[in-house]
Amino acid sequence: MAITLKTPQEIESMRVAGRLAAEVLDYITPFVKPGVTTGELDRLCHDFMVGVQGTIPAPLNYAPPGYQPYPKSICTSVNHQVCHGIPGEKVLKGGDIVNLDITVIKDGFHGDTSRMFTVGEASIGARRLCEITHECMWIGIEQVRPGATIGDIGHAIQRHAEAAGFSIVREFCGHGIGRRFHEEPQILHYGRPGVGERLEAGMIFTIEPMVNAGRREIRELSDGWTIVTKDHSLSAQWEHTVLVTGEGFEVLTVSERMPARPPLTARAA
Ligand code: MF3
Numbered sequence: 499m500a501i502t503l504k505t506p507q508e509i510e511s512m513r514v515a516g517r518l519a520a521e522v523l524d525y526i527t528p529f530v531k532p533g534v535t536t537g538e539l540d541r542l543c544h545d546f547m548v549g550v551q552g553t554i555p556a557p558l559n560y561a562p563p564g565y566q567p568y569p570k571s572i573c574t575s576v577n578h579q580v581c582h583g584i585p586g587e588k589v590l591k592g593g594d595i596v597n598l599d600i601t602v603i604k605d606g607f608h609g610d611t612s613r614m615f616t617v618g619e620a621s622i623g624a625r626r627l628c629e630i631t632h633e634c635m636w637i638g639i640e641q642v643r644p645g646a647t648i649g650d651i652g653h654a655i656q657r658h659a660e661a662a663g664f665s666i667v668r669e670f671c672g673h674g675i676g677r678r679f680h681e682e683p684q685i686l687h688y689g690r691p692g693v694g695e696r697l698e699a700g701m702i703f704t705i706e707p708m709v710n711a712g713r714r715e716i717r718e719l720s721d722g723w724t725i726v727t728k729d730h731s732l733s734a735q736w737e738h739t740v741l742v743t744g745e746g747f748e749v750l751t752v753s754e755r756m757p758a759r760p761p762l763t764a765r766a767a
């Protein structure tokens with residue numbers, strides 16, 4: 499299946515879905531405190547999506563080829579968990595870092611976004627990992643314009659992460675998104691400038707770098723979903739859903755309390 503260009507009407511539906519996904523993160527933010535379980539965060543998000551927004555939590559029962567159905571409504575990846583952490587009895591404690599990844603379906607369209615949260619006071623090292631990863635996502639987003647390649651995005655992200663002494667997870671990538679959760683193209687978070695498909699106005703995809711404080715290798719837990727760092731080093735991830743516009747990009751997963759875009763151009767120059 500080739501990369502589809504979204505129609506103006508589809509783009510409008512994706513704006514709605516994207517904003518709703520981001521608003522779930524706004525909603526859950528005050529609950530991410532020491533003592534809360536990841537299962538409670540899942541239940542709160544589930545009830546907000548279904549009961550307040552009238553959205554469908556896309557992860558629930560999602561079963562890509564080779565996977566068992568995902569059992570919960572959000573992903574909660576704590577500390578050395580890279581992605582796809584399954585909410586449960588785990589109690590968050592001061593100093594933890596956690597990624598909450600939200601995907602909603604509204605009127606048949608998907609919005610997909612994730613943020614890092616620090617629980618209580620996190621160490622300087624943990625905060626730096628979260629900040630650099632946020633910058634990585636934004637540096638990737640800033641490459642997006644018609645004519646740029648997928649390799650331009652990956653290269654910019656990889657360079658920033660590695661300059662900080664961190665590593666990029668290779669096994670998972672950003673993805674086209676629309677009526678389906680995961681569509682073409684694959685957006686690698688590493689690569690070479692000028693390599694790969696060229697972006698065109700109307701494409702919609704996610705950029706969602708996973709950055710490890712230590713080595714890039716990962717391992718899957720026996721639950722069939724949770725991905726952890728092999729060396730148990732901390733891992734961070736941020737995700738936005740992005741539209742390629744005539745001039746550049748538009749972030750679709752925006753909300754009132756979304757963390758601000760960092761002042762990168764000053765820093766990267
Ligand atoms: N939200 C994840 C992504 O960004 C996918 C999670 S799949 C799930 O692509 F089944 F674990 F929810």
Ligand code: CO
Binds near residue numbers: 706
């Ligand atoms: Co995604």
Ligand code: CO
Binds near residue numbers: 600601610611612737
């Ligand atoms: Co996601």
